[in-house]
Amino acid sequence: MLGAASALLAVVVALVAVVSWHLTQGTTAVGAGDLLDVVLGRAPGSTVDVLVDSRLPRMLAGLVVGVALGVAGAVFQSLARNALASPDTLAVNAGAVAAVTTVAAFGISVPFVGNTFVAFGGALLAAGLVLLLAGGGSASTTRLILAGSALALALDAVGTAMLLLFDQETTGLFAWGRGTLSQTGLDGVESMGPIVAVTVLATLLLARRLDLLGLGDDAASSLGVPVLATRVLGTVLAVLLCACAVNLAGPIGFVGLAAPALVRLAARVVPSVSRHLVLLPMAGLVGAVLVLLTDAVVRAVLGAEQSLRVPTGVSTTMVGAVALVVLARQARDAGPTRRPASARPGALHGRLRFGVVVAVLVVLAATAAVVGLLAGYSWFLVGDVANWLQGDAVPKIRLGLDERAPRVVAALLAGAALALAGTTTQAVCRNPLAEPSILGVTGGAAAGAVIVVTTVGSPSSAQIALAAAVGAIVAMVLVYAVTWRGGLDPDRLVLVGIGVAAFGGALCALLLVYSDPFNTPALYTWLSGSTYGRSWGQVVPVAVALVVTVPLALLLHRELDLLALDDETPRLVGIRLERLRIVALAVAALLAATAVAAVGTVAFVGLVAPHAARALVAGRHLRVLPVAMLLGMVLLSVADTVGRVAIVPAELPAGLVVAVVGAPYFLWLLYRSRA
Known part of the structure; x- marks a missing residue:
């Protein structure tokens, strides 16, 4: 002693x-x-x-x-x-x-x-x-x-x-x-x-x-x-x-x-x-x-x-x-959770089920978009929307729909981007409970965007999107580099990502302290995941990111199927494992960054949508990817609408509404996977 x-x-x-x-x-x-x-x-x-x-x-x-x-x-x-x-x-x-x-x-x-x-x-x-x-x-x-x-x-x-x-x-x-x-x-x-x-x-x-x-x-x-x-x-x-x-x-x-x-x-x-x-x-x-x-x-x-x-x-x-x-x-970890569902053969009833699910989700996404245009402090009619689309709406309705349309589209596209990012992240980590916000990618994107907002007088949408992308990529590279020890351990990747996410959140809080006091409430609301005051310029980056990454993700669907199994199977069929992981994480980082630029930081969409998609159409990424994106669109769009009408005239950020639903779902998944 x-x-x-x-x-x-x-x-x-x-x-x-x-x-x-x-x-x-x-x-x-x-x-x-x-x-x-x-x-x-x-x-x-x-x-x-x-x-x-x-x-x-x-x-x-x-x-x-x-x-x-x-x-x-x-x-x-x-x-x-x-x-x-x-x-x-x-x-x-x-x-x-x-x-x-x-x-x-x-x-x-x-x-x-x-x-x-x-x-x-x-x-x-x-x-x-x-x-x-x-x-x-x-x-x-x-x-x-x-x-x-x-x-x-x-x-x-x-x-x-x-x-x-x-x-x-x-x-x-x-x-x-x-x-x-x-x-x-x-x-x-x-x-x-x-x-x-x-x-x-x-x-x-x-x-x-x-x-x-x-x-x-x-x-x-x-x-x-x-x-x-x-x-x-x-x-x-x-x-x-x-x-x-x-x-x-x-x-x-x-x-x-x-x-x-x-x-x-x-x-x-x-x-x-x-x-x-x-x-x-x-x-x-x-x-x-x-x-x-x-x-x-x-x-x-x-x-x-x-x-x-x-x-x-x-x-x-x-x-x-x-x-x-x-x-x-x-840390050494034996693996915490059940792996994502393995790819199963596409039987006839499986293809039929996939078609029905996609059709239903397309209808739901369209319905969510229409309701999003109609709902708010002042409710509009479908005829009002039709007149607005034709350019014949009265000034009050035109102004209202001009304000709502960008935020509705931003919610739809950001939901799709976060869902796609979550699907690729879960394949890389072989963990159905991983998502960009937990891996630090979303936190890095938010930190990059906040740095620009607090240091540049009136940054453009392109500058915010670029800063968010840089922050997300820096976070991704940092997590990957620190995790690497003669190979990439998925469990270690999650743990390091959580640490980087915590650092990014603290950095955002520090920047908020030094920001203009008049901008603090708006920044705080945006960091909670809000579509308030969105413009078409803020929607364009996430749309471009989806146009670039969706075909790439679908092209790599077989590789993602194999990556979700183990490390040895992809190598046996000649896949360059680490290059595939880097590409998949880069796709997730780009999508998360543009989503953050569009709607702020929103957690759990990248978790709930991929898992629900696998439950609906099994584990093949050719089916999971489009279904997850449609689910993400519906989830974030509905959350945005609920946030607008729940406590009018005030609004709840969509990110908070998603968290109320997503967190219990996450915890239920974790409880169910204890065995």
């Missing part, structure tokens, strides 16, 4: 150094010498006031949050026996934020400590659902992260909808929802600090059980460990720590992943650190170091005034996303 004591002492020394530096960062000139004067009792009252009223609350908040998340992450990883489990990848933080935001949106007044229990309820529900769907401690890495990522997307959609619909009731929650250490005094720390301290002590009482649980459920049970009770109690304690952290500072991303991961790396040098009696407090201390160091670095680099605009949670998410990518690159 001497080595463990030395390691703990080293972390404590590092924490003291970081705390001292953190206290010197601020808008007022108070440096290290002034801190020494305070310690020695020689400082003037003004210096003491600055420390007590401003810097000390921020530092203590970072300390409490870091300890809470570090310990919680270590407990989650031990319970799941998974190095990538954390409050973020298990959707725990997302559940807490969604619960607090929803309560505030409905005007329910809750005291500060009461908010902790609101956050605890949401976080506990999210954690339990993810572990149930993924298979608990027996879950593979990819299953666990996929379940958490999907649920987090859905919960983020709920939170975003609350912020958009109840902007008055949720005033101030946008900045808190990004994670901030800013405090108005010591009240928050005084309320949460004792709860965190008691909960950490309670987790230490589970240290021996957690040590034995690492041997496996059967071995732990034979040694007298109540496995189920330990899992339930450990989960409750970890979730409570996360709820305290979220209530105090909002979601501080990925600290619960990076802190215990660093401690486990240290265990390779000092094996005694791996014992939970040492690992848990050390993870908490490292978490505090990460939070405070990140905050201090941002303030030192950007300056005190500018750093106030950067949420701490965004900074830690960017750092933690890199850690997730590094850990994912090292």
Whole structure:
């Protein structure tokens, strides 16, 4: 234990150094010498006031949050026996934020400590659902992260909808929802600090059980460990720590992943650190170091005034996303889910079924388009549309349809593009639960588009589409390059993609902070997946992308069939596997980029449409591709129409409507594939 004591002492020394530096960062000139004067009792009252009223609350908040998340992450990883489990990848933080935001949106007044229990309820529900769907401690890495990522997307959609619909009731929650250490005094720390301290002590009482649980459920049970009770109690304690952290500072991303991961790396040098009696407090201390160091670095680099605009949670998410990518690159996974349906011979009834399905979907897509033109704040008639097409509509109807037509077409084409991108992505990953948004392609496209929008005065549609394409391609190349280790492992591709997606999301949030405040609501709505204010110029890029990629995808349908089977079969028939994968991913990136440029970031269309298509017409890509595109068109068009008419005169972004439908479908697929 001497080595463990030395390691703990080293972390404590590092924490003291970081705390001292953190206290010197601020808008007022108070440096290290002034801190020494305070310690020695020689400082003037003004210096003491600055420390007590401003810097000390921020530092203590970072300390409490870091300890809470570090310990919680270590407990989650031990319970799941998974190095990538954390409050973020298990959707725990997302559940807490969604619960607090929803309560505030409905005007329910809750005291500060009461908010902790609101956050605890949401976080506990999210954690339990993810572990149930993924298979608990027996879950593979990819299953666990996929379940958490999907649920987090859905919960983020709920939170975003609350912020958009109840902007008055949720005033101030946008900045808190990004994670901030800013405090108005010591009240928050005084309320949460004792709860965190008691909960950490309670987790230490589970240290021996957690040590034995690492041997496996059967071995732990034979040694007298109540496995189920330990899992339930450990989960409750970890979730409570996360709820305290979220209530105090909002979601501080990925600290619960990076802190215990660093401690486990240290265990390779000092094996005694791996014992939970040492690992848990050390993870908490490292978490505090990460939070405070990140905050201090941002303030030192950007300056005190500018750093106030950067949420701490965004900074830690960017750092933690890199850690997730590094850990994912090292991860080994046996394969999380059932493969996409294999190609089956095209029997006569199969061809007939395909024809009937296509005919029905064409009618549904046309109907969705017509209803999309008719529906809105003012409803039009079919005759009005006919007159508009002939150029004989009255001015009011002409203006209304001129505004609706581009957004209806944008929804139809973007839905087709996302569905085609999802189909090719699932073939490459051999995973029916993969899609461009989870692989980071959509996040890269969104980041590229937001960079142009926030840096160029009035960018054209072509500039936005080009920037989105560059961002998507950069993300795709990065994911592919990092994943490659003498070959492409599909599971690793998914995990790395999730890390890149998290980084892209944090980058978008950071750019939003620095954007023109008058443009922020519009950008935020667009990032939620909105067709509002679309023009024909924004529709053209996605139309061109479909014209280019659809024939290519259909031409490669046999290769995609073989790629969805395994790595050996394509090689046996002479297919250059890696070149095919690069082409397929490039097609997905181009389609996702143009879809993002047209309608913003929309998740789950690329998941739901291909899977539903395989359920309708089996697994041959010659049939799946057109059916998936038609389903994508119908899904996004209907979501756009529902978003326009559900709460008139206000509107819900189509991306939020799709998430409400797509996330439960995704989770059902994951639950069904547990066997």
